[in-house]
Amino acid sequence: MDVILGLLYVVILFSLVAVQVLILVFMERKVSAWIQSRIGPNRVGPWGLLQTTADIIKLITKENIRNIQSDKVIFFLAPILAFVAPFAGFVTIPVAENLGIQDLNMGAVYVFALGSSMVFSVIWAGYGSNNRYALIGAMRSAAQMISYEIPLVTSVLGVFLIAGTLSMREIVALQESGTWYVIYQPLGFILFLVAATAEANRAPFDLPEAESELVAGFHTEYSGMKFAFFFLAEYTEMLVACSLMTVLFLGGWLIPFVDNSQIPWWIHIFVFIFKVYSMIFLMMWFRWTFPRLRVDHLMQFGWKVLLPFALVNLVVTGAVALWLKS
Amino acid sequence: MRFLIDVFKGLWSLFVGLGVTFKYMFRKKTTVQYPEIKKPLADRFIGYVKMMYETEGEFAGHTKCVACMACVVVCPVSCIQVTHDKHPDPTKKRIANDFILDYTKCEFCNLCVEACNFDAIIMGHDYELSFYDRADMDMILVKDKKYNDDLYAASRRQTGSEYRPIIAPREREIVDVINKREHEERLKKQAEKSPAQQSE
Amino acid sequence: MSEQLTHSASKKAFRKDIPLIDQIPPRKKHILRGLPESELHVEEFLMNIGPQHPSTHGVLRLVVSMEGEVVKSCEPDLGYLHRTFEKISENRTYQQIVPFTDRMDYLGSMNANWGVAAAVEKLASIEVPERAEYIRVIVAELNRIASHLMWMGAFAADIGALTGFVYGFREREMILDMFEEICGSRLTYGYIRVGGVAEDVTPKFIQMVNDFLKILPDRVTDYHDLITGNVIFIERTRGIGAITLDEAISYDITGPMLRACGLPWDLRKEEPYSLYSKFDFNIPAYFNGDCYDRFRVRMDEIMEAAKIVRQALDGLPEGDYKVKKLARNIKPPVGDVYIRQEAPRGEYGVYMESDGSIKPNRVKYRTPSFTNLSILPLAARGWKIADLIAILGSVDIVLGDVDR
Numbered sequence: 001m002d003v004i005l006g007l008l009y010v011v012i013l014f015s016l017v018a019v020q021v022l023i024l025v026f027m028e029r030k031v032s033a034w035i036q037s038r039i040g041p042n043r044v045g046p047w048g049l050l051q052t053t054a055d056i057i058k059l060i061t062k063e064n065i066r067n068i069q070s071d072k073v074i075f076f077l078a079p080i081l082a083f084v085a086p087f088a089g090f091v092t093i094p095v096a097e098n099l100g101i102q103d104l105n106m107g108a109v110y111v112f113a114l115g116s117s118m119v120f121s122v123i124w125a126g127y128g129s130n131n132r133y134a135l136i137g138a139m140r141s142a143a144q145m146i147s148y149e150i151p152l153v154t155s156v157l158g159v160f161l162i163a164g165t166l167s168m169r170e171i172v173a174l175q176e177s178g179t180w181y182v183i184y185q186p187l188g189f190i191l192f193l194v195a196a197t198a199e200a201n202r203a204p205f206d207l208p209e210a211e212s213e214l215v216a217g218f219h220t221e222y223s224g225m226k227f228a229f230f231f232l233a234e235y236t237e238m239l240v241a242c243s244l245m246t247v248l249f250l251g252g253w254l255i256p257f258v259d260n261s262q263i264p265w266w267i268h269i270f271v272f273i274f275k276v277y278s279m280i281f282l283m284m285w286f287r288w289t290f291p292r293l294r295v296d297h298l299m300q301f302g303w304k305v306l307l308p309f310a311l312v313n314l315v316v317t318g319a320v321a322l323w324l325k326s
Numbered sequence: 327m328r329f330l331i332d333v334f335k336g337l338w339s340l341f342v343g344l345g346v347t348f349k350y351m352f353r354k355k356t357t358v359q360y361p362e363i364k365k366p367l368a369d370r371f372i373g374y375v376k377m378m379y380e381t382e383g384e385f386a387g388h389t390k391c392v393a394c395m396a397c398v399v400v401c402p403v404s405c406i407q408v409t410h411d412k413h414p415d416p417t418k419k420r421i422a423n424d425f426i427l428d429y430t431k432c433e434f435c436n437l438c439v440e441a442c443n444f445d446a447i448i449m450g451h452d453y454e455l456s457f458y459d460r461a462d463m464d465m466i467l468v469k470d471k472k473y474n475d476d477l478y479a480a481s482r483r484q485t486g487s488e489y490r491p492i493i494a495p496r497e498r499e500i501v502d503v504i505n506k507r508e509h510e511e512r513l514k515k516q517a518e519k520s521p522a523q524q525s526e
Numbered sequence: 527m528s529e530q531l532t533h534s535a536s537k538k539a540f541r542k543d544i545p546l547i548d549q550i551p552p553r554k555k556h557i558l559r560g561l562p563e564s565e566l567h568v569e570e571f572l573m574n575i576g577p578q579h580p581s582t583h584g585v586l587r588l589v590v591s592m593e594g595e596v597v598k599s600c601e602p603d604l605g606y607l608h609r610t611f612e613k614i615s616e617n618r619t620y621q622q623i624v625p626f627t628d629r630m631d632y633l634g635s636m637n638a639n640w641g642v643a644a645a646v647e648k649l650a651s652i653e654v655p656e657r658a659e660y661i662r663v664i665v666a667e668l669n670r671i672a673s674h675l676m677w678m679g680a681f682a683a684d685i686g687a688l689t690g691f692v693y694g695f696r697e698r699e700m701i702l703d704m705f706e707e708i709c710g711s712r713l714t715y716g717y718i719r720v721g722g723v724a725e726d727v728t729p730k731f732i733q734m735v736n737d738f739l740k741i742l743p744d745r746v747t748d749y750h751d752l753i754t755g756n757v758i759f760i761e762r763t764r765g766i767g768a769i770t771l772d773e774a775i776s777y778d779i780t781g782p783m784l785r786a787c788g789l790p791w792d793l794r795k796e797e798p799y800s801l802y803s804k805f806d807f808n809i810p811a812y813f814n815g816d817c818y819d820r821f822r823v824r825m826d827e828i829m830e831a832a833k834i835v836r837q838a839l840d841g842l843p844e845g846d847y848k849v850k851k852l853a854r855n856i857k858p859p860v861g862d863v864y865i866r867q868e869a870p871r872g873e874y875g876v877y878m879e880s881d882g883s884i885k886p887n888r889v890k891y892r893t894p895s896f897t898n899l900s901i902l903p904l905a906a907r908g909w910k911i912a913d914l915i916a917i918l919g920s921v922d923i924v925l926g927d928v929d930r
Contacts, residue, residue, distance in 0.1 A: 213911055292762075339757045346748050347689055367706070370708065
């Protein structure tokens with residue numbers, strides 16, 4: 001019985017995420033169009049809403065082409081892992097009170113651990129496709145993910161220090177009494193936003209797939225459904241990162257200055273989604289404004305700017321927390 | 327300290343950039359929704375070559391082209407061919423029979439129109455130049471206006487596009503067959519009628 | 527003169543019996559001997575960028591030998607767009623050559639037309655009406671603005687800022703609309719003809735130019751806010767691909783690339799042709815010779831060109847727009863002529879030799895993109911692959927202009 005229930009959860013979650021990704025791709029196109037004085041897709045379906053669906057159908061029906069010299073197994077596994085890793089991160093994220101699949105008592109760690117396993121898929125894809133562009137993309141990705149993992153985690157440690165817990169649901173619940181953690185941790189929030197953008201391989205940190213240099217980076221050789229999976233993975237990861245931001249810094253499903261226990265659960269869901277989408281809009285806005293960083297600048301920025309600031313933030317938070325406690 | 331100033335300066339420059347893109351997010355869009363809305367073309371727009379016909383006088387409906395070959399000589403890529411007949415007007419020598427323009431070669435340089443001494447060809451405003459077949463890119467302009475209009479109509483019937491006024495040899499054959507059939511039917515009708523007339 | 531120079535340089539690129547890469551040392555075989563030369567042995571590998579690649583600006587192929595991300599050597603392979611325009615020009619009458627030059631530098635067609643027209647006029651001693659010269663200056667400078675705007679967009683896209691790309695095209699579109707108004711085409715104009723221009727300017731055109739000049743400063747400020755001031759952009763371009771003035775001169779670099787190295791060399795000032803001595807404008811120059819300075823030179827040139835257009839528009843005299851009585855087939859006396867002008871990309875030269883017939887005996891085009899591209903192997907050596915793309919973008923090549 002448990003197995004069936006688990007499978008049901010997976011199917012529901014998958015369909016929800018897939019729908020979200022469809023909306024996100026559409027949103028990305030519209031936002032980029034608006035920024036660039038264009039209109040964006042408006043032909044397929046009402047207001048062009050079905051454009052992404054049409055594209056996905058196109059990708060599914062496309063032929064799967066594999067480079068004959070590629071490593072078959074790795075080439076096949078890479079897109080699967082790319083999608084599964086961020087997808088599994090959704091398990092701990094609470095969308096509303098009592099609405100979430102499983103609340104782990106160290107949920108944040110679980111999500112970060114899964115996020116860092118993304119790097120394997122990128123390296124597999126780059127190595128397995130036996131393409132030099134892909135290989136360079138994979139090498140860049142490995143360096144980038146490892147060096148941005150540290151500021152990413154360090155920047156949220158301040159929140160955990162204040163909250164005193166790692167459970168997502170408890171962190172949100174703690175923000176109900178006081179204010180959102182973004183007010184206590186503004187620097188931490190900015191650092192997390194930057195590091196999460198880099199973790200999700202979004203511009204201006206999209207070096208692994210820098211299209212003006214590396215054609216398509218690590219997924220140059222992928223086509224059809226496998227390519228669609230990488231696409232799906234990118235947006236899923238963005239969704240996870242923005243959900244984390246919402247939960248840790250923006251008070252999750254809570255509405256400020258209101259007694260939240262009186263508000264029905266479905267409004268909470270909408271509040272949560274609204275917050276997540278605002279963050280995603282911010283990321284898209286970054287992507288369509290900034291140039292791409294260079295590899296060594298990326299490393300310098302990660303190690304020389306993000307990490308020191310994150311450590312300073314952590315130390316100051318710890319000191320203040322200790323002082324308030326005593 | 328300098329490090330901090332650099333960081334904040336950099337951050338500020340990023341915000342300025344974000345401001346620019348945010349500003350344009352709410353400006354009027356520049357996109358023109360193409361097949362529905364078309365930008366008005368300039369009067370001098372260079373599109374397909376069009377044949378001009380006499381509008382009045384005894385020879386209305388005949389082409390103005392007298393096959394002087396000025397355009398053929400001036401064309402930098404030799405994409406024009408003109409065949410000619412004897413002109414029905416005794417004051418003029420020749421009339422163009424077929425004016426064939428190969429759009430695989432044409433440069434749209436406007437030299438042929440400028441070279442024409444009789445205003446027989448102009449640059450039209452049609453610009454949708456896509457074809458399924460290379461052979462379709464031979465455009466034929468003919469001397470008879472009625473025949474020309476027939477060819478245009480056939481071309482539209484066949485392609486279903488009102489944007490494609492080009493006349494390819496294939497369509498010309500079809501029109502020829504249709505015209506021939508109509509002509510034969512007309513002859514047949516006349517033949518049927520004529521005994522009746524005789525009986526009267 | 528310059529013909530021989532460029533010819534010997536181009537010979538190598540076109541001949542297939544000469545091996546393409548000769549700088550790259552052969553693979554070291556010491557691993558087989560089991561005696562590593564150094565502890566940190568990095569193996570070079572070859573990467574083939576182009577002819578189909580998002581940022582080679584056409585069909586350029588770069589054979590890049592790399593050590594990790596670092597470019598060790600880079601060899602441009604040309605000729606994918608070679609259409610024998612010099613030979614074609616020798617088989618056409620002087621008037622017929624003009625439309626072909628559109629296809630060479632298709633982003634600066636007006637300037638390309640002008641070079642041929644000026645050469646034939648000098649060869650046949652044709653006096654051009656003053657109004658025609660004014661119109662030529664207006665359209666050529668507008669084309670310079672259009673070319674630089676498009677370059678700015680493409681360069682921003684090379685760096686990764688895709689929005690700058692669309693903004694550059696948006697303003698270029700306005701200039702294309704103007705050109706459509708006066709000559710009926712949007713890319714291959716063929717507007718500047720031997721003995722004047724094809725057709726007179728219309729009041730609507732003048733109105734459009736005025737409108738454009740009004741909004742241009744605002745838009746350029748936006749570009750500066752969005753791109754020039756951006757810290758990531760500065761990091762990506764400052765000091766990248768820097769060449770010294772000596773190198774630039776020895777490689778025959780001209781145009782904005784030379785001016786970015788510190789020499790304000792501009793043929794409009796140095797050898798004022800047409801009416802350029804009448805106008806008041808500056809030659810922007812910067813001193814580092816890197817990608818950032820090339821960007822700033824071109825951005826400043828947009829404003830300077832706008833200044834020239836404004837002056838020319840105000841001083842536009844009445845009169846004929848072309849020579850009234852011009853033979854259909856011009857027969858210049860026997861002789862040769864070399865005309866050089868400042869095209870958006872640099873020095874554009876036309877050598878023409880007449881044998882007294884209606885067709886030229888020999889035509890040679892000295893195109894700026896080709897010579898400017900020759901410095902890429904030197905400028906890109908030692909930089910990263912992302913910088914290679916930035917340097918290639920900053921050279922501002924048009925492959926139609928390189929391969930002819």
